Amino acid sequence: MITASDDMELPGYIPATAAPRRRHGLFILLGDRRALVGGCLFGGIVLVSVLAPVLAPYSPSTLDFGHTLAPPSWAHLFGTDDFGRDVLSRTLYAGRPALLIATTTVAICALVGIPLGLFAGYVGGAIEMIIMRVADVLLSLPALILAIGIVGVLGPSPGNVVLALAIVYIPFVARVARGVAVTLRHTLYLSAAVCWGERRAAILLRQVFPNAFPPIMIQCVLVFSYSILLEASLSFLGLGTQASNPSWGRLLTQALSLITVAPWAGIFPGVFIVVTVLGLNLVGDSLADYFSGQGSRVVR
Numbered sequence: 689m690i691t692a693s694d695d696m697e698l699p700g701y702i703p704a705t706a707a708p709r710r711r712h713g714l715f716i717l718l719g720d721r722r723a724l725v726g727g728c729l730f731g732g733i734v735l736v737s738v739l740a741p742v743l744a745p746y747s748p749s750t751l752d753f754g755h756t757l758a759p760p761s762w763a764h765l766f767g768t769d770d771f772g773r774d775v776l777s778r779t780l781y782a783g784r785p786a787l788l789i790a791t792t793t794v795a796i797c798a799l800v801g802i803p804l805g806l807f808a809g810y811v812g813g814a815i816e817m818i819i820m821r822v823a824d825v826l827l828s829l830p831a832l833i834l835a836i837g838i839v840g841v842l843g844p845s846p847g848n849v850v851l852a853l854a855i856v857y858i859p860f861v862a863r864v865a866r867g868v869a870v871t872l873r874h875t876l877y878l879s880a881a882v883c884w885g886e887r888r889a890a891i892l893l894r895q896v897f898p899n900a901f902p903p904i905m906i907q908c909v910l911v912f913s914y915s916i917l918l919e920a921s922l923s924f925l926g927l928g929t930q931a932s933n934p935s936w937g938r939l940l941t942q943a944l945s946l947i948t949v950a951p952w953a954g955i956f957p958g959v960f961i962v963v964t965v966l967g968l969n970l971v972g973d974s975l976a977d978y979f980s981g982q983g984s985r986v987v988r
Contacts, residue, residue, distance in 0.1 A: 720978070726970025733964045737783030744777035748934055757950045767952040769942065779957050782934040783964075789846060789929075790915035793853040794908050800854070801861030802904060806892050808862070809869025820866065823859035831856045831914070832921055839927045849928050853918055857911045864907045868900035902979035906972055913968040920961055936961050 736743055745765075752772030760767045766775035808819040826834065838852035872895070922928035923937025930938070936957045943954030 720974045722970040723974035723978075726967040726972075726974065729963050729967030730971065731967075733783060733960060733967065734787060736780055737787055740777075740780035740784060744774075744780045746774040746777045748773065748778040748781040750774070750777075757946070759950075760952055766956045767950065769950065769953045770946060775939075775953055775956055778934045778939060779936070779960055782936045782939055782957060783960060785846060785929050785933055785935045786916055786919055786937075786964075789850055789853070789919050790912050792850050793857065793915045794912050796850070796854040797857050797861045797911055798904070798908055801858040802865050802897070802900075803892075804858070805862035805865025805867075806869045806896055806900060809866035810873050810888070810892055810896060812870075812873065816866070819862070823862050826855065826859045827863075831918060835918055835922060836925065836927060839922060844922075844927045844930065846929060846933075849919060849922055852922075853915050856918070857914060860911055860914075861904060861907055864903050865900050868903060869896050872896055872899055902975075906975050906979065909968055909972040909975065913965045913972070916961065916964055916968075 750773060752768065754772065755764070755768050756770055756772045758764055758768040758772070764774050764776065766779060768774055769778075804819055808816040834856050835849075835852040838855060839848050842848040842851070869892075919928055919935070920937035920940070923935045924941050925937075926941065928937055929935035939957040940954050943950070943957070946953045
């Protein structure tokens with residue numbers, strides 16, 4: 689591990705005096721209206737989805753043929769569908785599988801994409817070329833078409849949807865991690881770490897990853913947003929969450945035939961998707977601006 693004296697000015701060395709300023713990052717982000725609004729929007733969707741069993745006025749599967757296609761009212765705030773099921777309850781419950789699938793996808797992308805990207809960018813040579821060419825092939829295919837192909841072969845299920853989304857978006861994270869590693873691999877402080885006998889894994893973990901964390905975190909926020917949209921698209925096509933477990937995309941499919949007689953059955957699930965994606969994008973934009981302003985203290 690490299691130690692530094694007060695007069696040390698190795699590229700990439702972050703002096704201890706910079707630490708207190710970085711502790712105020714949360715307060716700076718909270719002062720950004722985009723981060724505040726985006727966080728409230730996304731946090732609100734997560735909260736009502738997690739608390740769906742408490743907040744939902746009815747069971748999402750309860751049939752009430754005496755109140756089919758009822759418009760929004762005090763009894764049914766979002767109206768009912770053609771089976772008399774409460775749209776509000778179904779919309780709240782539908783957020784749970786969508787958010788779970790997106791969260792699992794981002795976790796897999798981070799666990800696989802970050803090590804691959806950092807290793808490829810730092811090592812270089814044939815290893816980098818092979819990893820990045822595979823990533824380029826996956827990136828060259830439209831995300832929806834690739835996901836449809838994978839789920840179509842494996843069969844529609846939440847687990848297969850997660851696998852498809854992970855395959856689609858791992859290259860997104862890997863390329864960002866690789867780009868930072870390529871920028872840093874010839875810096876003096878990494879060369880000094882090698883001279884001091886640091887192992888490659890330790891250099892990647894202690895030196896490269898902290899510098900790559902900001903852009904990777906922003907990319908993961910965007911991948912979360914993309915996963916919500918792609919999962920909804922697959923469910924809309926009947927390849928995602930099945931009818932027994934409602935999801936936003938599945939609700940849109942079921943509301944498609946009711947668009948002229950009960951538009952509320954599709955409007956509210958669509959609004960939840962838009963609010964979720966909008967909140968994540970606002971947070972991602974705010975993080976990008978924050979870290980670009982802190983660049984001189986993050987990546988050197």
